Amino acid sequence: MDRNAKLEILADAAKYDASCASSGAKSTRKDSRLGSTEGMGICHSYTPDGRCVSLLKILLTNYCIYDCQYCVNRVTSDTPRARFTPQEVVQLTLDFYRRNYIEGLFLSSGIIVNSDYTMEQLIHVARTLREEHGFGGYIHLKTIPAAADELIEEAGLWADRLSVNIELPTESDLKKLAPEKKKPTITGAMSHIRQRRDEIQSDRKAGFKAPRFAPAGQSTQMIVGATDTPDAGILRTASELYGDHRLRRVYYSAFSPIPHADARLPGLAPPLMREHRLYQADWLMRFYGFNVDEIVDDAQPDLSLEHDPKMAWALRHREFFPVDLNTAPREAILRVPGIGTRNVTRILKMRRWKRIRIEDLKKLRVVMKKTSPFVLADGHNPGLKDLERLDLGRKVQTKHRQLTLFDAAGSALTGEV
Amino acid sequence: MITRSAKFFEEWRAIARELLQSGIRPDDIRWHDRWQKTNTLLFADEESDDLPTREQIAKPFTVSPKFLLLAKKVAAHRDPQRWELLYRVLWRMTHGERHLLDVSSDDDVLSLTKMDAAVRREAHKTKAFVRFRSVQRDGEEYFVAWHRPDHYVLRLTAPFFSRRFPEMRWTILTPYESATWDPTAKELQYGDGVPASEAPSPDELEDLWKTYYGAIFNPARIKLKAMRAEMPMKHWPTLPETKIIPDLLADAPRRVQTMISQTEGFAMSATNFLPETKTLETLAHAAASCEGCDLYKEATQTVFGQGPASARVMMVGECPGDQEDLQGEPFVGPAGQLLNDVLQTVGIDRDLVYITNTVKHFKWEPRGRRRLHKKPGAREIAACKPWLEAEIDVVKPDVVMCLGATAAQAIIGRDFRITRQRGEFVETDWSPLTIATYHPSALLRAPDPDARANMQSAFEADLQKVADKLNGHEAA
Numbered sequence: 001m002d003r004n005a006k007l008e009i010l011a012d013a014a015k016y017d018a019s020c021a022s023s024g025a026k027s028t029r030k031d032s033r034l035g036s037t038e039g040m041g042i043c044h045s046y047t048p049d050g051r052c053v054s055l056l057k058i059l060l061t062n063y064c065i066y067d068c069q070y071c072v073n074r075v076t077s078d079t080p081r082a083r084f085t086p087q088e089v090v091q092l093t094l095d096f097y098r099r100n101y102i103e104g105l106f107l108s109s110g111i112i113v114n115s116d117y118t119m120e121q122l123i124h125v126a127r128t129l130r131e132e133h134g135f136g137g138y139i140h141l142k143t144i145p146a147a148a149d150e151l152i153e154e155a156g157l158w159a160d161r162l163s164v165n166i167e168l169p170t171e172s173d174l175k176k177l178a179p180e181k182k183k184p185t186i187t188g189a190m191s192h193i194r195q196r197r198d199e200i201q202s203d204r205k206a207g208f209k210a211p212r213f214a215p216a217g218q219s220t221q222m223i224v225g226a227t228d229t230p231d232a233g234i235l236r237t238a239s240e241l242y243g244d245h246r247l248r249r250v251y252y253s254a255f256s257p258i259p260h261a262d263a264r265l266p267g268l269a270p271p272l273m274r275e276h277r278l279y280q281a282d283w284l285m286r287f288y289g290f291n292v293d294e295i296v297d298d299a300q301p302d303l304s305l306e307h308d309p310k311m312a313w314a315l316r317h318r319e320f321f322p323v324d325l326n327t328a329p330r331e332a333i334l335r336v337p338g339i340g341t342r343n344v345t346r347i348l349k350m351r352r353w354k355r356i357r358i359e360d361l362k363k364l365r366v367v368m369k370k371t372s373p374f375v376l377a378d379g380h381n382p383g384l385k386d387l388e389r390l391d392l393g394r395k396v397q398t399k400h401r402q403l404t405l406f407d408a409a410g411s412a413l414t415g416e417v
Numbered sequence: 418m419i420t421r422s423a424k425f426f427e428e429w430r431a432i433a434r435e436l437l438q439s440g441i442r443p444d445d446i447r448w449h450d451r452w453q454k455t456n457t458l459l460f461a462d463e464e465s466d467d468l469p470t471r472e473q474i475a476k477p478f479t480v481s482p483k484f485l486l487l488a489k490k491v492a493a494h495r496d497p498q499r500w501e502l503l504y505r506v507l508w509r510m511t512h513g514e515r516h517l518l519d520v521s522s523d524d525d526v527l528s529l530t531k532m533d534a535a536v537r538r539e540a541h542k543t544k545a546f547v548r549f550r551s552v553q554r555d556g557e558e559y560f561v562a563w564h565r566p567d568h569y570v571l572r573l574t575a576p577f578f579s580r581r582f583p584e585m586r587w588t589i590l591t592p593y594e595s596a597t598w599d600p601t602a603k604e605l606q607y608g609d610g611v612p613a614s615e616a617p618s619p620d621e622l623e624d625l626w627k628t629y630y631g632a633i634f635n636p637a638r639i640k641l642k643a644m645r646a647e648m649p650m651k652h653w654p655t656l657p658e659t660k661i662i663p664d665l666l667a668d669a670p671r672r673v674q675t676m677i678s679q680t681e682g683f684a685m686s687a688t689n690f691l692p693e694t695k696t697l698e699t700l701a702h703a704a705a706s707c708e709g710c711d712l713y714k715e716a717t718q719t720v721f722g723q724g725p726a727s728a729r730v731m732m733v734g735e736c737p738g739d740q741e742d743l744q745g746e747p748f749v750g751p752a753g754q755l756l757n758d759v760l761q762t763v764g765i766d767r768d769l770v771y772i773t774n775t776v777k778h779f780k781w782e783p784r785g786r787r788r789l790h791k792k793p794g795a796r797e798i799a800a801c802k803p804w805l806e807a808e809i810d811v812v813k814p815d816v817v818m819c820l821g822a823t824a825a826q827a828i829i830g831r832d833f834r835i836t837r838q839r840g841e842f843v844e845t846d847w848s849p850l851t852i853a854t855y856h857p858s859a860l861l862r863a864p865d866p867d868a869r870a871n872m873q874s875a876f877e878a879d880l881q882k883v884a885d886k887l888n889g890h891e892a893a
Contacts, residue, residue, distance in 0.1 A: 004628050011632035028580065036581040042545050045658055046648040047633060048665055050640025057633060065831035067799055075795035075831070095622055096629075098560065098585060099549045114832035146832075179846065180831055272638065349519040360522035 001082055003092070009082040013062040013073055014108060017221065018251040022054040022103035022138045024216030025160040032136025035097060035104070037160060037216075042103050055106040055140060056096055060084055060121055064110030068167070068178040070226045070255060073110045083112075086125045093129060097137055104138030104160070105129070111144060119147035119155065126158035138216075143193070145186045152192055153213075161216040161248075164189045166241065169234040173227040190245040193218050217248035224275055226255040230301035231274070232292075235281055239292040242285065252278045277303040284309055287341055288334045306397055311337040314374055315393050322384060324376040325356045337396070338370035370396050422449035423500050425572070426492035430485075433504055437478055443508045448500035452569060452593065478511045483518060487533050493540075493569045494532040502528055540570040544577055546652045547589055550620040560587040563616035564655060571596055575605050590615060616655070623657040630658040636669035685709055687803040695807050697726050704777055710800035712778035712793070717742045722773025722808050729887055730765065731814040731848075732756075733805065734774045735823040735856060736793050742779035747772050752858035756820075759857075759877055763884040771812050775824045776801045798827055809847050816883050817848040821856025829853060840879045842886075850886060854879035 023041030043052030061083035062073040072079055084092075093105045107125055111118045122141050129135035141159040143152055156162055164186055168174050171183045196213050203210035220241060224234060238250040254275040281303055284290040288310070295309050296302070304312045314321065314337050323332050325347055333344045343364050347356060358379040362368060372383025373392060386392055419441060423429040436446060488503050506525050510517050520526055549560035560582070571589065575596040578587065588597045593610040653659040687709035692699040701721040707713060720737035723746060740750035748756055760767060776797050781788040793801075805827070809817065819825040825833040829845055835853065845851040855876050863869035 004625060007625060007628050008632045011629050015633050015635050033584050034582065036577075038577075038580075040541075042541070043647065044545050045630065045656065046644040047630060047635075048641055048644055048662055048669075049635045049638040050643030051635070051638075052647065053630065053633060056629070065826075067795065067831070076799045078796070092625075096626065098582070099551070099620060099622060099626075100547050100562070100581075101626055111832070114834070346521040350521055353516050353520055363522040363527060 003088060006082040006084055006088070007058070007092070009080055010059045010062060010084060011057065013059045013079070013110075014057045014106070016072060016253065017057060017106070017108060017142075018253040019106065019140070019163065019219055019221060019249070020052050020054045020057065021161075021216075021219070021249065022140075024248060025138060026215065028136045029130070029212065031134060033134030034094070035135050035137030037104075037136065037138050044101055044103065054103045055138060056093055056102045056104070057106040058084070058089065058092075058108075060086070060089060060107060060109040060118075060125070061112055062110050063112050065113075066111055066178070066180050068181065070168075070177055070223050086121060086128065089125045090128050090133070093137075094133060094135070097135075102137075104140070106140040106142075108142035109144075115144045115146040116148050116151060119144045119151040123151060123155050123158065126155065130158050140216075143189055145181065145189045147189075149192055152189060153196060156193065156196055156213040157211055159214055161219060162193055162214045163219045163221070164193070166220045166222050166237065166250075168227060169222055169224075169229045169237045170227075173229055177226060187245070190218065190220070190241070190247070194245045218245070219249040219251060220247055221251040221253055224252050224254050224278060230296075231278060231281070231303045232296040232298070232301040234278060235285070235292050235296055238282060239285060250282060252282070273305050274303070277305065277309060281309040289331055290335075307393065308337075310335070311370065311396060315396075318387060321374045321387055322376045323374060325361075326351060326377065336371060336374050338367040419446045420449060421446060421500075422451050423492075424451035426489045429492060429500055429503065430488070433507055434478075436504070437507065437511060443501065443505040446501070446504065448497075448504070450497035450500060452495070453497055480507060480510055481518070484510065487518070487529060490536045490540075490573070491529055491532045493536045493573055495568045496532065499532060502532075536568050536570060536573070539566050539568045540573045542566070542649075542652070543570050543574045546648075546656060547574075547578070548655055548657070549585075549587060550617040551622070552617050557586065560585050561590065561617040562588070562655075563590045563611070563613060565592055565613070565651065567651075569593055572607070575607075579603075579605055613654070619657065627658050627661050631661055631665055634665055636665075636672040639666070639669060641666075686800040691803055691807060695811055697722075697808070697811055700804065700807050700811065704804055707777070707804070709803075710778075710797045712776070712780050712797055715781065716778040718745050719777050720745055720747055720774065720779070721777055721804075722771055723747055724771030724773075724812075725768060726771075726812055728771035728812050729769045729815045730771070730818060730883060731809060731812055731816070732770055732772045732818045732820055733824040733828065734772070734820045736774050736776035737779045738790055738858075739779065739781070739788050742781075742788075747774055751861055752856070755857040755860060759880050762877060763881045765880065765884050765887065769887065771808070771814065773805065773808055775805060775827045777804055793823065798823065802827065806847075814848060816850045816852065816886055817845070818880075818883055819851070819853040821853075821859065824856075825853035840875065840882065842882070852879065852883065 020043075021041050023039060025037035026039040028036040028038065041054055043054045045053040047053060059073070061081070062079065063081050063083060064071075064073045064075055067074045067076050089105070089107065093102075096102045097104070105125075107122055109118050109122055122144075126139050126141055129139065139159045140161040140163065141155050143155060143162050143164045145164050152162070166186055167178055167181060174181055174183055193214060197217070200210040200213045222234060222237070234252070241247045241250055252275050254272055281295050284295060285292060290313070294313060303309055307315065314335065320335065323336050325333065330344060330348060333339060333347060334341065339347075343366060346364060350356060350360065356377045358372075358377050358381045361371065361375075361377065368383065372381055373386040373396070375381070376384070386395060389395070421432050421436070423432060484507070491499050491503060502525060506517065506529060509525070517523060518526060521530065543564060543566050547562045547564045549562045552559045552561050571591055571594045575589065575598075578589065578596075579598050582598070583603070584600050586598065586600055588595060590611050592612060595608045595610060597606045597608065598604075599606070648656070685708075687704075687707055690703055690707045690709060692703040704719045704721045707719060713719070720741045734748065737747060738750050738752070741747055747753070757767070760770065776793040779788075780791045780793050780797065782791055783789070817828060819828050822833065822835045825835060825838075828847055829838070829843060829851060833853065835855065839854055840852065842850050842852050855872055857876070860869060860872050860876060863872055
């Protein structure tokens with residue numbers, strides 16, 4: 001099979017991985033002869049699904065001995081198979097990189113022979129790029145959870161980012177759809193990576209010259225909608241991962257209709273809106289000081305599809321509003337719908353030199369329809385009287401509807417979503 | 418009215434410093450942008466404008482580094498008004514509004530912020546969308562790109578490319594300027610701009626890049642607005658992958674339909690045939706009409722497990738063979754005979770044993786007049802697994818013994834290797850005492866008598882371990 005045919009199969013098999021970040025490695029590796037990492041990720045292209053193309057995202061092979069029900073590469077699927085040699089991946093990465101098509105390589109793999117063997121193959125690619133070609137670009141390696149500790153440690157030396165897929169939100173989901181994957185093994189691998197990173201950081205603080213170890217941290221991916229676990233379960237798991245293992249990112253991937261899905265999986269449309277809401281909730285936890293239990297609780301285990309989670313919280317907590325932009329602390333302004341972190345910072349800075357007026361918000365491009373019922377500032381604010389209205393939720397709603405698979409197929413022709 | 422012209426930030430900075438020192442108010446100066454093609458005669462004598470002698474300001478001006486950073490970016494904006502805007506803000510900051518930049522809603526600050534954002538974005542898109550093409554000249558490889566940025570961002574970005582590609586010879590051409598990197602001398606040189614017609618010819622790697630682009634795109638999600646917002650059409654001529662977007666979109670519905678039909682097409686497994694109440698009798702009866710995979714079409718009958726529900730050991734083989742298929746019972750051929758002999762040798766009573774297979778139908782291919790046994794595939798094993806799980810559920814054996822790799826991989830794990838993990842008790846979801854050994858037919862197929870003898874003794878030793886466990890348990 002030629003390089004083109006293999007690439008087609010092994011990139012197609014990788015399109016279910018949501019991660020595309022190439023950011024986080026703040027300095028270029030010493031002695032690099034080709035490539036750099038300066039902290040900022042760069043998207044070199046965009047595909048018609050709206051996603052960015054930043055890294056060469058491929059599988060080393062899509063042969064796999066496992067039978068995870070949600071995965072297109074499961075052993076029982078009869079998807080066409082291919083396998084790159086490590087050398088082919090190295091060459092392809094260099095060829096694309098020199099032409100400035102990519103930021104680097106995202107390499108994952110189906111599991112062949114066993115976990116250790118597979119991990120060794122991935123490491124071999126990364127090591128060859130670093131040592132033989134002086135490659136200083138970004139490398140993201142998928143860590144095979146059951147691989148030996150020393151292999152994970154070596155992977156961290158060559159890679160900028162490591163990720164271990166949590167796959168499904170709860171242990172019982174795993175049992176049902178991926179009985180061969182064990183949650184303790186997965187979280188064990190994560191905490192091992194975290195420990196190594198901590199050790200190296202403290203060595204550096206103590207003035208030792210410690211080697212690099214996954215400088216861009218670790219991320220993970222969760223498949224959403226393959227089981228009936230509610231958003232609360234998903235976000236609690238994410239919250240644990242951010243807390244216990246200090247993950248940089250949790251990616252959510254709406255369960256796409258994949259070839260040969262199983263009777264145990266709902267073969268419905270990809271709930272893209274739900275995925276979008278999960279990302280918004282995730283941001284609230286990471287940047288807006290929200291606790292997971294404020295976003296979802298047992299009474300409301302699923303996120304609203306009509307409103308973004310911040311608006312949904314504001315509608316449930318009218319007693320918290322209006323927030324006075326001239327006196328309220330940062331934490332309170334962060335909770336105002338329609339005002340993002342950057343504008344919060346701007347408002348706080350402006351406040352030292354002048355009174356904040358409603359007109360200022362307009363100039364900062366705040367979405368007034370969302371924001372005005374919830375704030376006090378100098379000047380006329382007609383929206384404020386709506387705060388007590390029972391139907392405020394309808395008034396502030398943005399036009400969105402759940403995208404179904406058939407819509408997507410139809411809109412493929414028109415391009416409208 | 419004084420006139421000054423600038424092209425780059427450093428020029429403007431030097432001039433602005435001088436004007437500020439002389440107390441020239443923003444209204445008293447006319448700025449000219451030298452990127453603009455205008456009648457240069459108008460400005461020929463500009464530098465000789467004498468500054469009015471004002472009282473020299475005693476203390477030197479200081480301005481925040483934040484402003485300088487901002488000004489550096491804004492200087493690359495193509496709006497000819499930027500020089501006067503920068504000077505006006507500088508003036509205000511040094512005349513009583515030191516914290517002006519904190520007031521984000523001020524009109525001048527808003528304009529600066531907007532320009533800064535536009536330049537940053539353009540610089541970022543330059544780093545993203547510059548596409549080098551490999552060009553051979555005098556046996557040397559050069560990398561050349563033609564790119565059209567909206568602002569004068571080449572000098573902001575060229576150093577980035579020299580850090581990223583320190584050992585390549587490269588040139589970036591734009592309509593305004595060009596930048597060339599010499600890897601030996603380690604220096605950047607700037608030259609004239611060139612029109613699009615000077616762009617290098619396509620690179621042979623571009624087809625491979627298009628293949629990648631088409632494959633990584635998920636046809637079940639179409640978000641063209643998002644794509645266009647981030648990848649403006651003005652850059653499409655230099656991005657080869659954009660040529661195949663119409664084809665990708667035209668093909669998307671077909672790909673999605675395929676996905677859907679395949680999603681619905683593979684819902685078959687034994688799950689659909691399991692009986693309501695599960696006893697060995699009801700299971701065997703229901704399994705007789707199982708069509709969870711295609712093997713039932715070519716097999717004579719289902720060969721279900723055999724043994725009492727009270728059995729303490731469950732032995733799991735691979736799948737029925739020719740004899741089993743005809744008689745409808747597991748392990749009745751030569752391999753079954755061998756197994757019975759060894760059970761007797763180690764003293765395991767056949768009444769304590771429930772014996773079954775991972776797959777319940779015979780899989781074969783014709784070879785002359787014989788039916789040659791074929792190894793079941795992963796899909797058949799997965800489809801049949803509910804039967805095996807139900808059998809374990811009903812029998813609840815103390816020990817589960819896997820005979821051969823197929824059973825071991827189905828029960829212990831896909832990465833099980835008979836050569837390394839044979840004869841060890843491990844805990845599985847099915848039993849705390851799970852053990853794997855050779856399939857007896859592997860002994861029959863051994864290549865020579867020595868190998869056969871070795872395997873036979875290992876096989877006997879493994880069964881002895883099971884016998885010991887059972888006896889140990891009997892005491893309890």
